[in-house]
Amino acid sequence: MYKIVKREVLIEGDTELMEVYAPRIAKRINAGNFIMLRISEKGEKIPMSIFDYDRKKGTVTIIFKIIGKTTKELSCLKEGDSLLNFLGPLGKSTDIEKFGTVVCIGGGIGTVPFNPICRDLKKAGNKVISILGARNKDLLILEKEIGNHSNELYIATDDGTKGQKGFVTDVLKKLIDDGVKIDRVIAIGPIIMMKFVSQMTKPYGIKTIVSLNPIMVDGTGMCGCCRLTIGNETKFGCVDGPDFDGHLVDFDNLMLRNNRFLAEEKEASEHGGGECACKKGKA
Amino acid sequence: MPVKKEKHKMPTQDPKKRATNFNEVELGYDEKTAIEEAKRCLHCVNKPCVSGCPVNIEIPSFVKFISEGDFASAIKKIREKSDLPAVCGRVCPYENQCEGVCTLKKMGEPLAIGKLERFASDYERKHGFKCDLPRPTGKKVAVVGSGPSGLTCAGDLAKMGHSVHIFEALHDGGGVLTYGIPEFRLPKEIVKTEISCIKSLGVEIEYDVVVGKTVTIDELREEFDAVFIGTGAGLPSWMGIPGENLNGVYSANEFLTRVNFMKAYKFPEYSTPVRVGKIVVTVGAGNVAVDCARTALRLGAKKSIIAYRRSEKEAPARIEEIHHAKEEGIEFKFLTQPMKIIGNGDGEVKGVECVKMRLGEPDNSGRRRPIPIEGSTLTIDADTVIVAIGEKPNPVLTENTNGLKITKKGTIEADENGKTSLKGVFAGGDITTGAATVILAMGAGKKAGKAIDEYLKSK
Ligand SMILES: Cc1cc2nc3c(=O)[nH]c(=O)nc-3n(C[C@H](O)[C@H](O)[C@H](O)COP(=O)(O)OP(=O)(O)OC[C@H]3O[C@@H](n4cnc5c(N)ncnc54)[C@H](O)[C@@H]3O)c2cc1C
Ligand SMILES: Cc1cc2nc3c(=O)[nH]c(=O)nc-3n(C[C@H](O)[C@H](O)[C@H](O)COP(=O)(O)OP(=O)(O)OC[C@H]3O[C@@H](n4cnc5c(N)ncnc54)[C@H](O)[C@@H]3O)c2cc1C
Numbered sequence: 001m002y003k004i005v006k007r008e009v010l011i012e013g014d015t016e017l018m019e020v021y022a023p024r025i026a027k028r029i030n031a032g033n034f035i036m037l038r039i040s041e042k043g044e045k046i047p048m049s050i051f052d053y054d055r056k057k058g059t060v061t062i063i064f065k066i067i068g069k070t071t072k073e074l075s076c077l078k079e080g081d082s083l084l085n086f087l088g089p090l091g092k093s094t095d096i097e098k099f100g101t102v103v104c105i106g107g108g109i110g111t112v113p114f115n116p117i118c119r120d121l122k123k124a125g126n127k128v129i130s131i132l133g134a135r136n137k138d139l140l141i142l143e144k145e146i147g148n149h150s151n152e153l154y155i156a157t158d159d160g161t162k163g164q165k166g167f168v169t170d171v172l173k174k175l176i177d178d179g180v181k182i183d184r185v186i187a188i189g190p191i192i193m194m195k196f197v198s199q200m201t202k203p204y205g206i207k208t209i210v211s212l213n214p215i216m217v218d219g220t221g222m223c224g225c226c227r228l229t230i231g232n233e234t235k236f237g238c239v240d241g242p243d244f245d246g247h248l249v250d251f252d253n254l255m256l257r258n259n260r261f262l263a264e265e266k267e268a269s270e271h272g273g274g275e276c277a278c279k280k281g282k283a
Numbered sequence: 284m285p286v287k288k289e290k291h292k293m294p295t296q297d298p299k300k301r302a303t304n305f306n307e308v309e310l311g312y313d314e315k316t317a318i319e320e321a322k323r324c325l326h327c328v329n330k331p332c333v334s335g336c337p338v339n340i341e342i343p344s345f346v347k348f349i350s351e352g353d354f355a356s357a358i359k360k361i362r363e364k365s366d367l368p369a370v371c372g373r374v375c376p377y378e379n380q381c382e383g384v385c386t387l388k389k390m391g392e393p394l395a396i397g398k399l400e401r402f403a404s405d406y407e408r409k410h411g412f413k414c415d416l417p418r419p420t421g422k423k424v425a426v427v428g429s430g431p432s433g434l435t436c437a438g439d440l441a442k443m444g445h446s447v448h449i450f451e452a453l454h455d456g457g458g459v460l461t462y463g464i465p466e467f468r469l470p471k472e473i474v475k476t477e478i479s480c481i482k483s484l485g486v487e488i489e490y491d492v493v494v495g496k497t498v499t500i501d502e503l504r505e506e507f508d509a510v511f512i513g514t515g516a517g518l519p520s521w522m523g524i525p526g527e528n529l530n531g532v533y534s535a536n537e538f539l540t541r542v543n544f545m546k547a548y549k550f551p552e553y554s555t556p557v558r559v560g561k562i563v564v565t566v567g568a569g570n571v572a573v574d575c576a577r578t579a580l581r582l583g584a585k586k587s588i589i590a591y592r593r594s595e596k597e598a599p600a601r602i603e604e605i606h607h608a609k610e611e612g613i614e615f616k617f618l619t620q621p622m623k624i625i626g627n628g629d630g631e632v633k634g635v636e637c638v639k640m641r642l643g644e645p646d647n648s649g650r651r652r653p654i655p656i657e658g659s660t661l662t663i664d665a666d667t668v669i670v671a672i673g674e675k676p677n678p679v680l681t682e683n684t685n686g687l688k689i690t691k692k693g694t695i696e697a698d699e700n701g702k703t704s705l706k707g708v709f710a711g712g713d714i715t716t717g718a719a720t721v722i723l724a725m726g727a728g729k730k731a732g733k734a735i736d737e738y739l740k741s742k
């Protein structure tokens with residue numbers, strides 16, 4: 001059992017933070033790795049990126065968006081409760097070197113893994129330009145944290161309630177047009193965002209890394225559920241990724257595969273998801 | 284009285300009924316039948332059966348106890364050599380092992396050794412497991428993986444007085460016994476009981492630890508006096524044909540893990556979903572493929588078809604399982620090789636394009652090589668395709684371990700006692716042989732256990 005030592009609501013009813021005691025994982029986890037968790041015996045095992053870790057305290061922090069049955073159930077847990085399973089660090093960690101100027105693009109919940117990624121990139125001597133995107137200002141997260149690890153920070157909201165009105169790709173386009181020398185782009189967020197970012201950087205030959213989120217079962221390379229089409233090759237998201245070269249990814253196949261269980265997910269959600277008489281635990 | 288030529292029949296659930304549930308297919312002998320069957324044994328002096336068993340269970344001795352009605356002594360005799368009798372009695376391909384060399388075969392059917400072993404273990408589960416523990420040696424051994432090889436090695440080392448800690452990546456123990464082989468063939472309660480017997484020897488199991496990721500072999504070598512690696516062959520193989528990434532195509536591992544391990548057959552009570560569809564085509568004819576096809580049927584498929592490129596004679600599954608599958612209504616399409624999975628334009632499977640095969644000369648596996656018959660293309664309508672053409676060793680541990688020699692096939696290099704290229708590190712089971720059988724994995728765990736004990740004594 002893995003104890004929840006801290007829980008915080010970032011956006012009421014939408015996004016929450018959870019710090020979990022998992023000393024073995026805390027000791028070895030790095031930027032770009034993920035964990036898999038299961039709440040209870042009957043639960044699904046789901047993957048989550050890491051927001052932060054504390055090797056001394058032995059904790060790992062995740063931030064999750066409430067979307068379906070499992071994340072709803074997760075939001076019902078309180079500080080002091082425990083998760084049944086917490087597995088990691090999984091996947092390959094993000095390549096961190098001195099590249100020069102790195103543009104980090106986070107869309108929605110995809111912003112989470114940038115906390116350690118930007119921190120490490122900066123530590124390695126890169127100039128970090130971050131672009132955060134959200135539908136509106138209320139859904140924008142981690143502006144302060146990412147800002148602290150970046151040399152420059154841009155915000156884009158769909159409705160213009162914060163930063164620039166428009167998409168993160170508009171900001172990236174402007175940087176490119178302004179002649180900023182970009183050595184690498186890392187984009188994490190909705191599949192469609194990663195697809196457009198990759199399309200934009202390709203003609204300029206800017207190396208672009210995306211972190212993919214296929215559906216997973218075990219996270220250890222055993223089932224092949226998470227397979228992706230990368231440059232005509234089949235790769236497993238959980239062990240070969242989650243980071244891949246955006247110019248090689250078949251995003252359409254990923255989008256399709258992630259909709260595999262739409263009907264079942266809806267059914268699961270209606271079957272008790274989020275109905276746990278839990279609101280008492282809410283901050 | 285002359286010896287009965289045939290085995291006593293195993294009572295089974297009615298095929299029509301069982302095709303709709305996950306309860307065990309075979310129901311087990313009652314005491315009277317077990318005694319009668321046991322009496323068929325000739326007690327041959329040369330005991331070919333014992334050498335036919337990879338862990339050398341003293342078959343005539345335990346069978347004699349059963350024939351005398353002394354079931355407690357029978358199971359004790361089996362336990363001297365095997366920690367998983369309830370499992371082996373159910374899933375061992377005994378037709379190729381102990382029973383394959385049984386003298387009775389010359390006169391008819393061999394002794395039903397597997398079923399008698401199962402009977403003795405079922406008796407034990409009802410009456411409790413007992414074992415005396417030796418004095419602790421103070422030595423610590425880490426075992427990676429809780430499949431049959433790891434469990435056997437752990438159990439044996441514990442019985443020698445060593446302190447054993449198993450690290451398992453998944454959230455439950457048993458390896459393939461738990462996540463792969465379905466409930467109707469091997470009830471999970473039975474695997475659980477076998478594991479708890481091993482735990483009662485003092486063995487500890489820690490779940491959610493992916494060795495190579497969560498901890499490294501180097502760290503384990505520092506903390507423990509020896510290490511055994513039994514990580515199995517859990518990497519699905521693909522056919523490499525067009526359409527394999529369409530929705531509706533599963534690897535056998537994904538399909539079985541969703542259903543058995545995450546209990547998708549109880550969805551939505553359990554949260555993990557699985558989608559089966561009306562017509563399911565499973566590719567391959569090993570135990571894994573037959574398990575998938577029978578599982579699909581139980582999950583409501585109207586038609587469950589097995590497509591296999593060779594003929595029935597070459598099919599590697601246990602004969603009994605193919606027989607059971609046929610009874611349940613699984614359709615076998617032999618000499619049929621899928622060439623392409625066809626989509627419906629929305630990314631979902633619509634059918635499988637196959638070509639008919641004929642058998643040529645034997646290949647290096649000793650089986651006759653299948654050769655495509657030109658112009659024999661046919662399409663099978665399907666909404667689900669399960670690829671069950673084999674498993675390779677999972678590279679997560681080996682990739683992250685310095686100095687551990689592996690073969691071209693990705694298996695760990697080990698001698699006949701499981702010794703690897705790293706001092707104090709042993710390996711066995713599917714990770715050294717490639718996908719094989721439960722009893723061979725157990726045999727490897729046993730040999731390694733003995734070698735580790737010798738190594739610890741010499742240290
Ligand atoms: C490497 C990786 C890192 C991730 N990091 C984060 C993160 O930091 N924060 C966050 O909020 N979310 C993250 N996710 C997504 C998260 O796993 C899903 O939101 C979660 O599984 C949804 O479960 P649910 O039961 O609440 O919703 P469901 O209703 O079951 O599913 C909603 C959608 O989530 C996806 N999904 C469902 N089941 C799985 C599964 N087993 N594995 C992967 N995706 C699934 C599917 O696209 C599905 O359509 C990550 C996913 C991956 C693969
Ligand atoms: C569906 C199916 C049906 C089968 N039917 C039969 C049958 O009827 N009869 C028969 O004899 N054989 C059968 N087999 C084959 C048999 O199950 C295997 O040969 C046997 O289980 C191998 O045992 P093992 O101990 O080597 O590995 P496994 O049983 O594969 O166990 C390995 C364990 O190690 C764990 N592991 C892997 N990597 C790591 C890591 N890095 N860190 C920690 N843990 C790790 C895995 O999670 C797993 O629990 C079947 C196999 C399948 C898949």
Ligand code: SF4
Pocket residue numbers: 335336337338339340342365371372375376377380381382396397400722
């Ligand atoms: S373990 Fe398998 S091979 Fe050995 S006696 Fe039992 S059924 Fe036969």
Ligand code: SF4
Pocket residue numbers: 323324325326327330331332333342343384385386387394396
């Ligand atoms: S070979 Fe057959 S008949 Fe002979 S001792 Fe063994 S089980 Fe009995």
Ligand code: FES
Pocket residue numbers: 215216217218219220221222223224225226227236237238239
């Ligand atoms: S999630 Fe099973 S192989 Fe990646």
